[in-house]
Amino acid sequence: MKIGIPKEIKTNENRIALVPAGAEALTAAGHIVIVETGAGLGSGFGDEQYKAAGAQIVPDADAAWAAADLIVKVKEPIEPEWKRIRPGQAIFTYFHFAASEPLTRALMASGAVCIAYETVELASRELPLLTPMSEVAGRMAVQEGAKYLEKLYGGRGILLGGVPGVAPAKVVILGGGVVGVNAAKMAAGLGASVVILDVSLERLRYLSDVMPANVQLIFSNRHNLLEQIACADLVIGAVLIHGAVAPKLIRREDLRVMRQGAVIVDVSVDQGGCVETTHPTTHENPTYTVGGIIHYCVANMPGGVPVTSTLALTNATLPYVLQLANRSWRKALEESPALLNGLNIADGKVTHRKVAEAFGLAYHPAETLLD
Numbered sequence: 234m235k236i237g238i239p240k241e242i243k244t245n246e247n248r249i250a251l252v253p254a255g256a257e258a259l260t261a262a263g264h265i266v267i268v269e270t271g272a273g274l275g276s277g278f279g280d281e282q283y284k285a286a287g288a289q290i291v292p293d294a295d296a297a298w299a300a301a302d303l304i305v306k307v308k309e310p311i312e313p314e315w316k317r318i319r320p321g322q323a324i325f326t327y328f329h330f331a332a333s334e335p336l337t338r339a340l341m342a343s344g345a346v347c348i349a350y351e352t353v354e355l356a357s358r359e360l361p362l363l364t365p366m367s368e369v370a371g372r373m374a375v376q377e378g379a380k381y382l383e384k385l386y387g388g389r390g391i392l393l394g395g396v397p398g399v400a401p402a403k404v405v406i407l408g409g410g411v412v413g414v415n416a417a418k419m420a421a422g423l424g425a426s427v428v429i430l431d432v433s434l435e436r437l438r439y440l441s442d443v444m445p446a447n448v449q450l451i452f453s454n455r456h457n458l459l460e461q462i463a464c465a466d467l468v469i470g471a472v473l474i475h476g477a478v479a480p481k482l483i484r485r486e487d488l489r490v491m492r493q494g495a496v497i498v499d500v501s502v503d504q505g506g507c508v509e510t511t512h513p514t515t516h517e518n519p520t521y522t523v524g525g526i527i528h529y530c531v532a533n534m535p536g537g538v539p540v541t542s543t544l545a546l547t548n549a550t551l552p553y554v555l556q557l558a559n560r561s562w563r564k565a566l567e568e569s570p571a572l573l574n575g576l577n578i579a580d581g582k583v584t585h586r587k588v589a590e591a592f593g594l595a596y597h598p599a600e601t602l603l604d
């Protein structure tokens with residue numbers, strides 16, 4: 234199979250979907266790997282390394298897209314890329330369709346087969362291709378939050394860990410999943426006073442066994458949430474309802490109960506955000522202020538640390554890329570329930586229930602497209 238690896242063109246996105254080790258594994262399995270020139274540079278991989286791994290280097294994006302049966306990317310195709318998509322071409326990447334109707338409609342119209350990293354789901358309900366980026370984003374959320382709490386950036390001017398004799402900052406994390414736990418580990422390690430709110434009692438029980446003493450676990454309901462954000466310095470939005478748009482847990486009027494100069498890092502922005510005042514930002518202009526509260530809502534946070542992120546992502550994606558390449562996409566999906574969960578759009582039809590519900594579109598179960 235011909236596998237195309239275009240350079241990511243979303244603002245400040247420096248990750249690449251395949252590292253040279255992955256190109257070597259695919260070519261060893263008899264596939265042709267086509268990499269756009271310079272695509273790996275942002276992650277520290279040059280064309281020569283891909284060539285040495287058996288890949289072909291092509292001079293532009295058109296060439297990488299045109300030849301490939303399977304496109305492997307990092308971020309969803311953005312508008313300039315839509316015209317390059319061919320009917321029947323399989324695209325394996327993060328799509329986050331439920332957060333964008335224009336993207337959903339464009340990919341339906343393209344006739345492409347869209348397999349979304351973020352909805353590939355194991356029987357255990359784990360999301361193996363979201364996990365590595367959630368680990369990065371969760372850890373990074375604390376780093377970024379700590380930065381914007383500095384006075385220079387408009388923050389309250391509080392140090393997360395405090396110092397002897399001065400209380401640490403309070404970090405409130407909405408959602409105790411992968412992002413939440415990784416954020417909590419970092420914040421707790423820096424000495425902050427941390428609270429995780431989650432609706433799953435099972436999850437809270439598990440976290441109470443593994444989290445350090447400076448992490449408190451509180452059931453998430455509106456009453457508790459308002460009480461916690463009122464005294465928070467840093468709020469991290471980390472909720473997820475699989476495949477669906479995020480619930481708006483903090484409303485615009487709730488910002489009034491928060492401390493001036495507090496920071497919200499809404500990591501769930503890629504699913505629409507769990508704060509009413511959230512809108513996506515970029516690494517170039519990551520923050521904006523509403524009612525005295527700094528909002529950091531970068532939709533591709535791991536793109537800011539591409540060396541770590543590319544390696545973490547491709548460790549997880551390569552086994553699935555090999556499955557898709559070794560069989561036709563239909564066969565691979567028939568044999569792998571996890572990959573089948575990843576199918577969001579094919580033949581112009583929406584095959585993910587939550588995506589269909591988000592925009593009032595007809596839902597076609599993925600199995601019906603395999604026949």
Ligand SMILES: NC(=O)c1ccc[n+]([C@@H]2O[C@H](COP(=O)([O-])OP(=O)(O)OC[C@H]3O[C@@H](n4cnc5c(N)ncnc54)[C@H](O)[C@@H]3O)[C@@H](O)[C@H]2O)c1
Pocket residue numbers: 351363364366367368370407408409410411412413430431432433436453471472473474479480482499500501502503504531532533534535
């Ligand atoms: N911005 C970025 O760059 C970036 C990077 C990685 C992940 N993300 C996003 O971060 C979000 C979280 O991802 P994750 O991997 O941690 O998901 P996850 O499924 O591991 O965790 C989500 C948690 O939210 C909890 N939850 C659901 N509804 C809740 C509510 N009303 N109140 C409190 N908790 C609630 C769930 O019980 C679960 O524990 C996702 O939207 C994901 O796409 C964003």
